[in-house]
Amino acid sequence: MAVQSSILSRTALALGATEPALRLLLSILIAYPLAFVHRYFLYGKKPMQQHIFFCVSGLLIGYFNYGNDILHALITVGSTYVILVICGGTLASVCLVFGFTMGYLLMGYYYTGTETYDIKWSMPQCVLTLRLIGLAYDLYDGQKPTEELSAEQKKMSLKSFPSFLEVAGHTFFPSSFLVGPQFPMQRYLNFVHGRHTVGGALPDSISHGLQRFGAGCFYLALFQLGTSFYPDNYLISESFDESTLVYKCFVLAVWGKVTLYKYISCWLISEGGCIITGITYSGNVPPDPNTEPKWDGCANVILSVFEGASRFGHFIASFNTNTNHWVAYYVYKRLKFLGNRFISQAVALLFLAIWHGFHSGYYVCFLLEFIVMVMEKDLEPKLINNRTVKKFLEDPKIVPFVWVILKLYTLVFMGYCLVPFALLSFAKWWQVYKSVYFIGHLFFGLWPLYGRFVKRFLSSIDVRD
Structure with missing residues (x-):
């Protein structure tokens, strides 16, 4: 790790950037070969295989950037899932997930913040926070009668409870884990279940x-x-x-x-x-x-x-x-x-x-x-x-x-x-x-x-x- 850091530091200095910024850029670029690996070897395969691939690759990218601090993301996801299991799709679960994830994020800002823009574990944590709060809301909406939902809520609400692997795969999706973009759980599930193509063909994208x-x-x-x-x-x-x-x-x-x-x-x-x-x-x-x-x-x-x-x-x-x-x-x-x-x-x-x-x-x-x-x-x-x-x-x-x-x-x-x-x-x-x-x-x-x-x-x- 020390040799790797030294090489990255020298490269970053030559480019006029910081080492964390270079790591972030490399991580965003790594998502491309990972996308092709999924496209040609896992697309259309069993959802569990895809969840594991997204979860593991996303966590490895996180570790490359933040080392052991990636544990904060795992703690947040695990704790959120426990809250959802205990409280289900209720208003209480929305409030608890909202309070816990935002509180954990603000704690991260408090202990790691400086007077400059920081590229630390709090960066993917803020993306993760919105994703998990959205998950709690979508589960809550999914428990309401269909006639009470707006057209957008009907599209994004979750009628069934997701597994932990589904939540982890959605959260650590390698192309969006670090800086976004945001997308709801329902979009992720439609994707891994092959609902974005006709006849199971590879997407022309x-x-x-x-x-x-x-x-x-x-x-x-x-x-x-x-x-x-x-x-x-x-x-x-x-x-x-x-x-x-x-x-x-x-x-x-x-x-x-x-x-x-x-x-x-x-x-x-x-x-x-x-x-x-x-x-x-x-x-x-x-x-x-x-x-x-x-x-x-x-x-x-x-x-x-x-x-x-x-x-x-x-x-x-x-x-x-x-x-x-x-x-x-x-x-x-x-x-x-x-x-x-x-x-x-x-x-x-x-x-x-x-x-x-x-x-x-x-x-x-x-x-x-x-x-x-x-x-x-x-x-x-x-x-x-x-x-x-x-x-x-x-x-x-x-x-x-x-x-x-x-x-x-x-x-x-x-x-x-x-x-x-x-x-x-x-x-x-x-x-x-x-x-x-x-x-x-x-x-x-x-x-x-x-x-x-x-x-x-x-x-x-x-x-x-």
Whole structure:
């Protein structure tokens, strides 16, 4: 292990990365040969063989990254299964699993956290936490009468209790154990039982998986290139602080996009491995066995929407989509009884912040997201339904200018909102915000004060026939 660590350390240093980051990248790549092994030797075989393969290979990947700390994942899975066996598919089991897994995760953050972004056993633990909470919810939904379930719940609920091997195989699935993507137990069971193909044939998914792999490598190269110019610590440098506000906004725009590329590259490469196995099957278009199948069932980013974003809503709809869907399904929609969507949204974002850890930067970032979305949802209908504004914005001579303004708006303020998420500690993100005069906080935070005048002005110029 010492020799291996020495080789990896030297390689990481030569690449300008850390050893944990290199191990993580290698682990994501190892999932590809494992996907091909399963595809050609285990696909369509007995489910138990597949569960064992996924469980063992996932745990070995975990051990390669975190050594004996992989025991934390095993303890969490084992304890969760005991809770589910004792309590069954009840609300009590949901509460206990939720409390135990989140508590264990937060304990991990407390004992291993530093002032920087850590690649430690708590990283796969946060993926595992959502997966196990989702399992408890799906079992709970499965005990309800069918007529009480929504269409989505009917699709994801579990009527029968899974075995420990099924839970372990789902949890440690090698292509998604470390960084996601998330997918429910029902998708995993459909996959291992061969329900994603016609006649037991191998899924025609290799080319789709390799395309996502290529896209992931491309974004990884962009990230490496971008960080060579604007690394995170540049934002707290004297050079940045002494620059003009216009230049600082330019840096935030470029830096923010590059920072997102780090996550996108990991998700795309991980998704490619999942696609090759065939677990990402999401039907045929149209629903006919003779038409082209879709393999986007585990997509975590919608590149066309992400790159074409002209408002924050586009980023939210296209970035980290699996986690966002998980929070919407298991948290936001479960709070419907509160009768207030803004409270439900605030609680969902608070959950996301807690799930990420204790650093103040997470809470500030998600608070800013909430404030931005409140403003956009308040202003956008007034613009869309205003005939005068709509006619002006659709003028061919104006369209290019509008596009540039919207791109600058999204890029600059997305970078602005990401500052605390990336820098984490109060001293760092406060220094950056102070350097740019808290422009984002003023622009979005004061909307309740100046927004009424903007809406009044828009109403005054709305000319109706």
